[in-house]
Structures are given as structure tokens and as C-alpha cells.
Amino acid sequence: MKAIQFTGYGDISEKVIISEIQKPILNKDEVLIETRSVSVNPLDIKVIEGKLKAVRKFKLPATLGYDVSGIVVDKDKNVTDFNIGDEVFSKVNKQGTFTEFVVVHKDIISLKPKNVNFEEAASLPLVGLTAIQALKRGKLKEGDKVLVHAGSGGVGSFAIQYAKYKGAYVYTTTSTENVEWVKKLGADVVIDYKSQNYLDIVSNVDLVLDTLGNKFTEDAFKVIKTGGKVISLVGPIDKETASRMKLNFFVKLILAWRRRKITKHIRLKSAYYSLIFMRANAKQLNEIAELVESGIVKTNLDKVFTFNDALQALLYVKKGRTKGKVVINVKA
Ligand SMILES: NC(=O)c1ccc[n+]([C@@H]2O[C@H](COP(=O)([O-])OP(=O)(O)OC[C@H]3O[C@@H](n4cnc5c(N)ncnc54)[C@H](OP(=O)(O)O)[C@@H]3O)[C@@H](O)[C@H]2O)c1
Numbered sequence: 001m002k003a004i005q006f007t008g009y010g011d012i013s014e015k016v017i018i019s020e021i022q023k024p025i026l027n028k029d030e031v032l033i034e035t036r037s038v039s040v041n042p043l044d045i046k047v048i049e050g051k052l053k054a055v056r057k058f059k060l061p062a063t064l065g066y067d068v069s070g071i072v073v074d075k076d077k078n079v080t081d082f083n084i085g086d087e088v089f090s091k092v093n094k095q096g097t098f099t100e101f102v103v104v105h106k107d108i109i110s111l112k113p114k115n116v117n118f119e120e121a122a123s124l125p126l127v128g129l130t131a132i133q134a135l136k137r138g139k140l141k142e143g144d145k146v147l148v149h150a151g152s153g154g155v156g157s158f159a160i161q162y163a164k165y166k167g168a169y170v171y172t173t174t175s176t177e178n179v180e181w182v183k184k185l186g187a188d189v190v191i192d193y194k195s196q197n198y199l200d201i202v203s204n205v206d207l208v209l210d211t212l213g214n215k216f217t218e219d220a221f222k223v224i225k226t227g228g229k230v231i232s233l234v235g236p237i238d239k240e241t242a243s244r245m246k247l248n249f250f251v252k253l254i255l256a257w258r259r260r261k262i263t264k265h266i267r268l269k270s271a272y273y274s275l276i277f278m279r280a281n282a283k284q285l286n287e288i289a290e291l292v293e294s295g296i297v298k299t300n301l302d303k304v305f306t307f308n309d310a311l312q313a314l315l316y317v318k319k320g321r322t323k324g325k326v327v328i329n330v331k332a
Pocket residue numbers: 041042043046126127130149150151152153154155156173174175176178193211212232233234276277278317320321322323324
């Protein structure tokens with residue numbers, strides 16, 4: 001079967017190939033999905049560029065991709081929740097999804113929302129799970145004020161809709177071209193970062209969802225209220241997460257040094273800070289399906305590429321200007 005793989009760490013244009021690989025074999029509790037669509041995440045770019053080498057090792061060449069939608073074509077005898085022919089979607093943990101067939105553990109699959117096609121379904125899992133897990137970590141509740149950075153991105157566009165559903169008041173940032181589009185997602189205050197400085201507009205919020213990192217992570221502490229929360233997708237690893245990762249003493253020391261400015265801000269603002277590593281979660285995937293079926297969350301496709309144009313899809317996402325999500329059709 002065909003697969004989009006990367007052959008080594010480095011430049012996407014040089015390292016991404018279309019390969020012929022073995023069809024995967026079903027193991028206990030797994031489902032075999034015939035892939036229809038997959039989506040591209042900035043994570044795929046980071047993987048190829050070797051930015052995750054320290055936390056995840058790949059046996060190269062390795063198949064890319066985390067999101068998948070498709071049809072169940074086989075299953076292990078222990079799997080009772082899914083049947084052959086079911087239309088499903090998932091965010092996988094290990095095997096790449098940019099290929100014709102994917103085996104996925106039954107516990108991280110959900111039935112695809114009935115009111116969307118495979119392309120739209122594939123666009124949802126990773127960003128939807130991330131937004132839900134980040135806002136849950138931030139204990140978002142009705143009436144809270146939240147700043148979601150990069151409202152036009154994959155995570156941001158989902159997070160705005162989810163935060164509104166939870167009854168929050170939502171500030172977001174985007175560029176001039178996307179302001180009207182992001183308003184339609186439901187954000188209460190859309191800040192055009194090309195003509196406005198969000199630091200002049202946002203203050204005393206309960207929570208910041210930091211999707212941008214670096215200066216944005218530090219500056220988040222300027223706009224939260226005392227005792228507020230900063231949940232980051234890209235900032236330094238927090239102390240609790242570092243402890244959970246069972247890292248050695250020296251690595252922990254390096255991480256503590258890297259987050260030293262954040263540590264100071266946490267102390268000064270009596271704040272809570274956490275870096276999210278999103279995880280596959282079927283319960284939350286079901287929640288995403290329900291939110292989409294009830295029209296509370298809408299999917300947002302920027303571009304759809306063919307399988308043979310997967311490299312173009314990856315290069316497009318690398319530019320960092322995606323409005324919503326980029327999808328690749330594996331089987332039209
Ligand atoms: N830790 C985790 O578990 C986890 C999970 C998911 C994602 N992530 C990370 O989170 C980040 C966001 O992911 P994503 O999928 O949402 O990315 P994305 O879809 O590629 O984000 C692109 C969007 O970012 C916006 N943007 C870029 N610079 C901006 C700025 N200075 N201010 C406001 N908006 C800006 C762009 O809007 P304009 O074109 O208008 O600038 C574009 O719409 C990535 O680094 C990703 O790797 C981490």
C-alpha cells in the first residue's frame with residue numbers, strides 16, 4: 001500500500017517521499033481502517049524537522065500523520081463496539097495515518113459525525129482534542145474571560161467555538177484578512193494583530209490559551225488576573241509535567257532553567273501555568289462528534305490536497321498561515 005513517509009530529519013522538500021509499504025497486521029483490540037482522509041498538523045512538520053527527536057524516536061523511514069477518517073474493514077475478535085463498514089475518525093498515537101490502511105486501538109476511535117464528510121471529519125481529532133484538553137486543564141467555566149491566541153488556526157478555530165459553548169467571553173488574535181472569518185466563529189473580541197496590540201486591549205482574563213509560544217507565553221501573564229491561568233501548547237515544560245515524565249535530574253535542571261522567567265511570573269501573579277501534551281481520548285472524540293452533529297462546532301477546511309500532492313500540503317502548513325485545517329484525501 002502507498003504511504004507518505006519521511007526518510008530522515010531535515011528539510012521537508014528533501015525528506016518526504018511516497019513509498020510502498022506492507023499493509024498493517026491487526027493485533028488484539030485493534031480495528032483496521034481503510035483511510036479516506038487525513039489532516040496535516042504543525043506536529044507533522046516538527047516531526048520531520050527533528051524538533052521532537054528528544055521525546056519521540058521514529059524507525060526511519062516512518063509514515064507521517066496523526067488524524068484519520070475512514071471505514072472499518074476488519075477488526076480483532078475482541079472488538080465489539082465497532083462493525084465492518086462503520087465510518088470512523090481517530091487521532092492515533094503511534095502508526096502514521098498518511099497511508100491506505102491504518103490499525104488503531106479500539107479505545108481511541110469514534111464514529112464519525114454523521115453530518116460531515118470524511119474530509120471534514122479528518123480535520124477534527126487532534127485540534128479538537130487539544131482545544132478541549134487545554135480548556136479543561138484551565139478549568140474554563142461559564143462567565144470566564146479567555147484569550148485564545150491565533151483564532152484562525154486549527155486549534156484556535158476549534159477552541160473559540162468550544163469556549164463559547166462553555167459560556168466564556170472570548171478574545172482572540174488574528175491578522176487583518178481573517179478578522180471577519182474569526183468573528184463568525186463566535187469570538188466576542190477579535191484583535192487584528194497587524195494594526196492592534198492585544199496587550200492594550202486584553203486585561204484581567206481568567207485564562208490564556210497560548211498557541212504561539214516564546215514572547216506570547218511570557219506576555220500571557222500580563223493579561224491574566226491575579227490567580228489566573230496560562231495553558232500553553234508550545235511553551236516551556238512546567239514542573240508537574242516534567243515530574244510526570246520521569247526525566248533525569250540534569251534534564252529537569254535544564255527545563256527549570258528554561259522556564260525560569262515563567263516561574264517568576266507564576267510567583268508574581270499567583271498564577272497557574274501548564275504545558276499541554278494532547279492525548280488520544282475516545283470519550284472526548286465522542287464529545288467532538290456530538291458537538292459537530294448538533295451544529296455547535298463547525299469544521300473549517302482551508303485546503304484539500306490529493307495524496308500525490310501531500311508534500312505541497314505539508315509545505316503549505318509549514319508557512320503557518322492555515323485558516324482552519326488542511327486535509328489530504330487518501331482515497332477519494
Ligand atoms: N502541545 C500539544 O499537544 C499541541 C497540540 C496541537 C498543536 N500544538 C501546537 O500549537 C501550535 C498551533 O497549532 P495549530 O494547529 O492551531 O496551528 P496552525 O493551524 O498552523 O496555525 C496557523 C494560524 O496561526 C495564526 N498565527 C500565526 N502567527 C500569529 C500571531 N502572531 N498572532 C495570531 N495568530 C497568528 C495564523 O493566522 P494569520 O495567518 O492570520 O497570522 C494561522 O491562521 C503549533 O505550534 C502546534 O504544533 C501543540
